Amino acid sequence: MTAKVPLRLGVNIDHVATLRQARHTPYPDLLQAARCCEAAGADGITIHLREDRRHIQDADVVLLRKCLVVPMNLEMANTPPIVRIAADIGPQEVCIVPERREELTTEGGLDVAGQQRELAKTTRLLRENGISVSLFIDPDIQQIEAAAETGAPYIELHTGTFCNAPDAAAPAALDRLVEAATRAHALGLKVNAGHGIHTGNLGGILEIPHLDTLNIGHSIVCDAVFNGLVIAVKTMRKAMRAYRGGRP
Helix, strand or coil: CCCCCCCEEEECCCHHHHHHHCCCCCCCCCHHHHHHHHHHCCCCEECCCCCCCCCCHHHHHHHHHHHCCCCCCECCCCHHHHHHHHHHHHCCEEECCCCCCCCCCCCCCCCCCCHHHHHHHHHHHHHCCCEEEEEEEEECCCHHHHHHHHCCCCCEEEHHHHHHHCCCCCHHHHHHHHHHHHHHHCCEEEEEEECCCCCCHHHCCCCCCEEEEEEEHHHHHHHHHHHHHHHHHHHHHHHCCCCCCCCC
């Protein structure tokens, strides 16, 4: 029998900031939101400092790094100004993601194979500053093998294709995630996952082996509109207890 593997939950609070930035008000308070998530059982807080600053602001990163009890995971593009901010502030974790200004949200994973040298350089710099690095990638074996060559200890699998797939396409999309996680684990990488996950598709995600952390934000914030943020996080935390290490 496969031993139970604890699965960590990182809660992305970007869209709490989206509500704030919609009217440039001081509320909702991002630190208060983070503390609600911590109190409800979140193992980490994820924020994305985008180049256009559409939601998270520099001051948010500074404040949360100072005040959070759980680790902060900073999503960021591999651009010099953002890399310098990360190195200066020193979040416990960084997830490097692709970024286009016109996109609504992160679309697809990094082309690690095509940017391996640049990503390796950034990974080395951040790790020298005591920051753990993850690369956000599609479940593609070539990209996973390239990620292993960068020196990053983590990857985060982009789960959006599976989470948004019609019923007929979902099994194949899930198979790719399972294969990708298996290969990453064999290469010594730790595996996180995120994008598009909600309680309705979580059952499939829990079939992926070798998972360390799920980073979930949009669906929790949406559920919080109706349930309250604390209840939304507790609901996700409870649903994740079904994890038994994925497929044998």
